[in-house]
Amino acid sequence: MKKSLIFIVGLIIAAGVVFWIMDRDNPAQEATAKPDDFEYPPTVATDLLEEQEQLEETILQESEGSTFAEPYVKLDPYNRSPLSALAIFSTEEPKQVSVTVEGETDDADISNTFEGYKKYHEIPILGLYPDAENTVHLTVTTESGETSEKTLNLETEPLPDYIPxxxxxxxxxxxxxxxxxxxxxxxxxxxxxxxxxxxxxxxxxxxxxxxxxxxxxxxxxxxxxxxxxxxxxxxxxxxxxxxxxxxxxxxxxxxxxxxxxxxxxxxxxxxxxxxxxxxxxxxxxxxxxxxxxxxxxxxxxxxxxxxxxxxxxxxxxxxxxxxxxxxxxxxxxxxxxxxxxxxxxxxxxxxxxxxxxxxxxxxxxxxxxxxxxxxxxxxxxxxxxxxxxxxxxxxxxxxxxxxxxxxxxxxxxxxxxxxxxxxxxxxxxxxxxxxxxxxxxxxxxxxxxxxxxxxxxxxxxxxxxxxxxxxxxxxxxxxxxxxxxxxxxxxxxxxxxxxxxxxxxxxxxxxxxxxxxxxxxxxxxxxxxxxxxxxxxxxxxxxxxxxxxx
Missing domain, CATH: 2.120.10.30 (TolB, C-terminal domain)
Structure with missing residues (x-):
């Protein structure tokens, strides 16, 4: 009985050693640490998101009542993209909007047509030139194909230092x-x-x-x-x-x-x-x-x-x-x-x-x-x-x-x-x-x-x-x-x-x-x-x- 017990214990120890060696030689099993082992997880910057909510509330208040004839226009509306602008306006009937930033050459225009016909329009304007008075064309089109155009002149600041x-x-x-x-x-x-x-x-x-x-x-x-x-x-x-x-x-x-x-x-x-x-x-x-x-x-x-x-x-x-x-x-x-x-x-x-x-x-x-x-x-x-x-x-x-x-x-x-x-x-x-x-x-x-x-x-x-x-x-x-x-x-x-x-x-x-x-x-x-x-x-x-x- 004693010899049998010693034999069984020996088998258990030997098996443990084998499994330890196999586990040691399989790095894939160790490569994934527990998520808690990483001590520097990102956290949501709620302050920035709350600041943006307040900024957007101000934009909506300032733009209230804007029309296509007199649109609300704000350069760099989020203070993160200086060569952009935002145009907001309403139209009496649903219309589709296109925007074109005139290029310095004929093939350098930046244009986009926004899908759908709406009465309320928030239009991102991208592709402005720095340190320039940019000519921007807004075009609205009715579902029957009638068009109207509004031209904006948007002046931008020079580029900052460090841009090559x-x-x-x-x-x-x-x-x-x-x-x-x-x-x-x-x-x-x-x-x-x-x-x-x-x-x-x-x-x-x-x-x-x-x-x-x-x-x-x-x-x-x-x-x-x-x-x-x-x-x-x-x-x-x-x-x-x-x-x-x-x-x-x-x-x-x-x-x-x-x-x-x-x-x-x-x-x-x-x-x-x-x-x-x-x-x-x-x-x-x-x-x-x-x-x-x-x-x-x-x-x-x-x-x-x-x-x-x-x-x-x-x-x-x-x-x-x-x-x-x-x-x-x-x-x-x-x-x-x-x-x-x-x-x-x-x-x-x-x-x-x-x-x-x-x-x-x-x-x-x-x-x-x-x-x-x-x-x-x-x-x-x-x-x-x-x-x-x-x-x-x-x-x-x-x-x-x-x-x-x-x-x-x-x-x-x-x-x-x-x-x-x-x-x-x-x-x-x-x-x-x-x-x-x-x-x-x-x-x-x-x-x-x-x-x-x-x-x-x-x-x-x-x-x-x-x-x-x-x-x-x-x-x-x-x-x-x-x-x-x-x-x-x-x-x-x-x-x-x-x-x-x-x-x-x-x-x-x-x-x-x-x-x-x-x-x-x-x-x-x-x-x-x-x-x-x-x-x-x-x-x-x-x-x-x-x-x-x-």
Missing amino acids: TIKVKEVQKEKMDLADTSLTFAIPSTKYPYAFDANGDIRWYGSGYNSHVLKELKNGNLLYLGKDDNSGNAYNRLFETNFIGKLFNAFKISEEAAQAESEGMESTLIHHDIAELPSGNLLLTVNDGKGNYMEDTMIEIDRKTGEVVKVIDLKALVPEEMYTDYDSTPKKDGLTDWFHQNSLVYDESDDSIIISGRNSDTVMKIDYETNEIKWILADSEGWTGKYEDLVVEGVGEDFKYPAGQHDATIMPDFDNNPDTIDLLIYDNNTVVTRGNEELSKDYSAGVQYRINEKEKTAEIIWSYGEERGEELFTNIVGSAKYMEDTGNRLLGFGHVDKGERSHIIEVTNDQEADVVFEAVMSDFPKGAWVYRGVRYELYSGEWEEKFSVK
Whole structure:
């Protein structure tokens, strides 16, 4: 009996050891920390929303009784979008409204027709020129087709300091991917976000400083990482807003775990990117605030309340020595920046996320439910043991892994193969930890990779930038966006000449790509370079149709 008891106890202990080893070797089980483990959740900035309610009440009072002949017009109605205005008026019968801001050239007009016939009209006017007397035409049309026009003259203030000089180096408008109200948006690492037309004229900017995140949501609104005051030392507010500046939600962001990218830059807790999930919740790249590492954690928050519902710690996904032994870059305020996550995109096809880590020279796909790594696009150095089978193998003589890369985004399915996925990545081509040292820093490029997720192979389908050599090399920042209507690619070479210039370049999808647009930004302070260049429509058919002061 005694021997049997000892044998049973031994079996239990042995089984426990086996399960402990299995659990230890399955980092996916540890990657999701409890939401309560994140000590710096966003909280709703109710004071800002209440202030806006009072502002809107004033606007409604001031506009009462306005007619089409004498409309109420207010420049920058929400004090966040200086090159915008709001017109309010009533008509005796239902009418449809169109608005046109006259451009300095015939093809630079910005026009929009608002759907439906109404008697009460709140019309957002966008695309004004700075430091100018703008001519704006309002046209109303009855259901029977009769029209009337009202012309407004709206005078705007000069641009503030820190907005760069813009020079258009190349433009072929007929080949550009331009909708009727499209502008090219420059999203900075710090200072003002701004947008310009194909002539290089600024037609929109936000008066609040912005860092890294100015993202269009599915409802047409914008996520805007900003501050409560431009003079503050930290980016401590996250707004859901629109191009006229109305807030739909606002979060206070803790400054306690905020870190600066470099000396002289403001600090931030939310540092590089945000993804909108199918639920509407937001997935944020953050610092964990635990005092050892930075920029290696993600939190999912409730879209309305800011409650943290999921935490992903990347340290739990990778070999331990990848972060404990990391010494490729100096510590920042005593913190190790071993991964430096700089992009995040959700893949609806398989409920996964694709992330980029600059300092790890790695792009990887992670199953969002299980937190298991599905594949790794990186040089194999350091990815040992069970990770070896996850590293995709490069195919082709010209293949190279990205290095110090940014902005890994999903492209359409070009080959009709369910096993492959195409990514457009901005390859800085600066080896930080692993990669091809011989080619490092010779050039930077936008690169289209095709990854066979079943066979774990990858090939390069297209690239642009290598032919420009060191002229456009960027050690940090950069972006690459696919333009769906034309197949063009919009590339942001944000840190040219060690941060003295930023180039936003639109090229065709030909193997020998044709440059159809190139704008060069200069004369900006440190950090006001272009972190990402994107193309948005001022009037998208989404937000403006739902816009209301009431």
